[in-house]
Amino acid sequence: MLTEEPRSTASSSPRGRAPHSPEHPPPPRPAPPAPPRLTAADRAALLRFMVEMRTFEERGVALYKQGRTPGSFYDGHGQEAISVGAAFALGPDDVICSPLIRDLGAHLVRGTDLAQIIRHHLGRDNALSRGREGNVHFGDVDRGVIGMVSMLPDMMVVAVGLAMAFRMRRERRVALTFFGDGATSPGAWHEAMNVAGLRREPVILLCENNGLAYSTPTERQFAVGPAERAKAYGMPGVVVDGNDVEAVFAATHAARERALAGDGPTLIEARTMRMHGHGSHDDARYVDPAVFAAWRERDPIATYEARLRAEGTDVDALRAGVLERLEAAVQAALAAPLPDPATATDGVFADGPGRTLGRGDAPWSGHAGPEAGR
Amino acid sequence: MTYLQAITDGLREAMRADERVFVLGEDVGAFGGAFKATEGLYDEFGADRVQDFPIAESAIVGTAVGAAIAGLRPVAEVQFADFVACGFDQLVNVAGKMHWRTGLAVPMVLRLPSGGGFAGGPYHSQNPEAWFMHAPGLKVLAPSTPEDAKGMLMAAIADENPVCFLEHKHLYRRVKGAVPLGDHRTPFTARVAREGAELTIVAYGAMVHAALQAADAFEPGRVEVLDLRALVPLDEEAILASVRRTSKVLIVDEANETCAAGAQVAALVADRAFSDLDGPVRRVATPDAPVPFSPGLEQAVLPTPDRIAEAARELLAY
Ligand SMILES: Cc1ncc(C[n+]2csc(CCOP(=O)(O)OP(=O)(O)O)c2C)c(N)n1
Numbered sequence: 234m235l236t237e238e239p240r241s242t243a244s245s246s247p248r249g250r251a252p253h254s255p256e257h258p259p260p261p262r263p264a265p266p267a268p269p270r271l272t273a274a275d276r277a278a279l280l281r282f283m284v285e286m287r288t289f290e291e292r293g294v295a296l297y298k299q300g301r302t303p304g305s306f307y308d309g310h311g312q313e314a315i316s317v318g319a320a321f322a323l324g325p326d327d328v329i330c331s332p333l334i335r336d337l338g339a340h341l342v343r344g345t346d347l348a349q350i351i352r353h354h355l356g357r358d359n360a361l362s363r364g365r366e367g368n369v370h371f372g373d374v375d376r377g378v379i380g381m382v383s384m385l386p387d388m389m390v391v392a393v394g395l396a397m398a399f400r401m402r403r404e405r406r407v408a409l410t411f412f413g414d415g416a417t418s419p420g421a422w423h424e425a426m427n428v429a430g431l432r433r434e435p436v437i438l439l440c441e442n443n444g445l446a447y448s449t450p451t452e453r454q455f456a457v458g459p460a461e462r463a464k465a466y467g468m469p470g471v472v473v474d475g476n477d478v479e480a481v482f483a484a485t486h487a488a489r490e491r492a493l494a495g496d497g498p499t500l501i502e503a504r505t506m507r508m509h510g511h512g513s514h515d516d517a518r519y520v521d522p523a524v525f526a527a528w529r530e531r532d533p534i535a536t537y538e539a540r541l542r543a544e545g546t547d548v549d550a551l552r553a554g555v556l557e558r559l560e561a562a563v564q565a566a567l568a569a570p571l572p573d574p575a576t577a578t579d580g581v582f583a584d585g586p587g588r589t590l591g592r593g594d595a596p597w598s599g600h601a602g603p604e605a606g607r
Numbered sequence: 608m609t610y611l612q613a614i615t616d617g618l619r620e621a622m623r624a625d626e627r628v629f630v631l632g633e634d635v636g637a638f639g640g641a642f643k644a645t646e647g648l649y650d651e652f653g654a655d656r657v658q659d660f661p662i663a664e665s666a667i668v669g670t671a672v673g674a675a676i677a678g679l680r681p682v683a684e685v686q687f688a689d690f691v692a693c694g695f696d697q698l699v700n701v702a703g704k705m706h707w708r709t710g711l712a713v714p715m716v717l718r719l720p721s722g723g724g725f726a727g728g729p730y731h732s733q734n735p736e737a738w739f740m741h742a743p744g745l746k747v748l749a750p751s752t753p754e755d756a757k758g759m760l761m762a763a764i765a766d767e768n769p770v771c772f773l774e775h776k777h778l779y780r781r782v783k784g785a786v787p788l789g790d791h792r793t794p795f796t797a798r799v800a801r802e803g804a805e806l807t808i809v810a811y812g813a814m815v816h817a818a819l820q821a822a823d824a825f826e827p828g829r830v831e832v833l834d835l836r837a838l839v840p841l842d843e844e845a846i847l848a849s850v851r852r853t854s855k856v857l858i859v860d861e862a863n864e865t866c867a868a869g870a871q872v873a874a875l876v877a878d879r880a881f882s883d884l885d886g887p888v889r890r891v892a893t894p895d896a897p898v899p900f901s902p903g904l905e906q907a908v909l910p911t912p913d914r915i916a917e918a919a920r921e922l923l924a925y
Contacts, residue, residue: 330673365708374709379676384700390666391701394673401629401655401679408673421696424666431661580707581743583767587712590677 309335318481415446433497475503632684664694703744758793
């Protein structure tokens, strides 16, 4: 018994499919499909979500400085391409568990209501958190998005568990999880990587490597980078330019195809830069201004905007539309009441079946393509 | 059947009745688990439903949470309850808070072989129930008989919440009893294990048996033994009703004394039944030291029937 191979559990036979190990590799797969084609409308949508994220967060910082936001405010300036590009590659039944501090774009792509998000930030009554959590701690279960807990990277393990359930039920869906370079140090990261690779779970593990964990540079965080480590856990580690929204989209799309084909997880390491401190309270004096200046040249929105403008997209109209929607959402949020204090201790225990994970928006126009006929 | 066989039987019945139920943990597959609680399940249900996991308690607890919120009903085994500390963060910060945060139910069970009395030493003898009681959102069960072990396990699997199921290693093969066949569920309420009129001994898990032995030292009808069965939810009404009947209470804990489950019972009695008492609220528990290995040393710290009887004698005479 002790020499028995580990069994994979994805199969139609109750005993699991044939064991796999380095000596018994799975049969080779056909070549990966060609990268997905984005239409002009897809590109405009990618730009719009990124602009929406930054515009919203700039407004959020302002609301915080006006003293209207309790607690603190965190944003993802400079990292918009990652959460937008990755979430855009998902199908409606896929689950995001969980977006982190710099991933507002994922919520926007999934279709979560902006006014609800602002109400959440302001501590007003809202459907996402009911005032129980603040700032970046929210999800939208109705849209298949589960919010983060502070302990990094605890939700990565949960994402692996979701993927495990999808595989066991033979559903065509994947789980996507985000984490920073700093989150690759705790034990939970290694446990999640090991189990995901060992069991070939359909999960996409997206590392946002901005070179900093709070103030600690990666040189003082780890000896071996995340993508290199991925191989040791039995999965590909793919490095992409985290400031290129289409590169993130393509890498996530390929990882999703791989997961759906039964080939297991992919770690994507998106290299980027956090263009300010960890949160509104942090002036980031530990970063050399020259580093910021160099990365500003590579701003994910400015570069993509210039490209789309040259291709004929009406960027000004796109931006005006974003501002208009944001303003309406802010006004609606400011008019909302605070939550009823009597509700603070409700629902510690479930007294019946809980809510179920809903479907999120999948705005990529090509989505029906690879899905069709399967 | 034995307490251990009752657990296996409960698992088997739950897995037969509901295909969403699956088992995961270290060595739980073909090997049948370190204590053989999952013996035979792999042969009947296969690798999909009886999953051997690597030594990774965060992953065991956390993936169980993920599978539970996706609609499955995982039953995870932590090989020894002591090792739950390695996955504690997932339990407290992820599992316990999930429903309150998101409205998602987390129908999972964590089976925790706990307790001392067999020279397990400081890393294989702990009673971690109070850790869980202090974290909102976790139910905490500790059956003392084979019938309850099956009935409460099946009820825990059907529950929509994360449940810490403390099964006592010392009882696995020592305690035998009749167990109903098929689907059997026991409510999470206390049970009068022996009736008495002059003193209530409150206990749970293995300490119920120690308390019953201690009660044997007195004339029948004097000492009542209340088996809590569930620590969260705590059956406050049953505790208060018994104490009001007898007017004296002795609380026994195998866990370390400070902030143990029994401390919560003591606080409850002091708060809500003070005027019904004819004596102080007394406790017998393990002192605040790790459980030592050597048999003499171990017996020096764990509550024994003698020690319980001595405290009972003092209280009865008060
Ligand atoms: C387990 C744990 N320890 C400490 C913290 C406090 N903390 C919050 S964010 C952070 C830095 C995270 O770094 P990274 O994930 O790289 O994100 P970045 O801030 O660089 O975007 C720390 C230390 C935490 N959230 N979780």
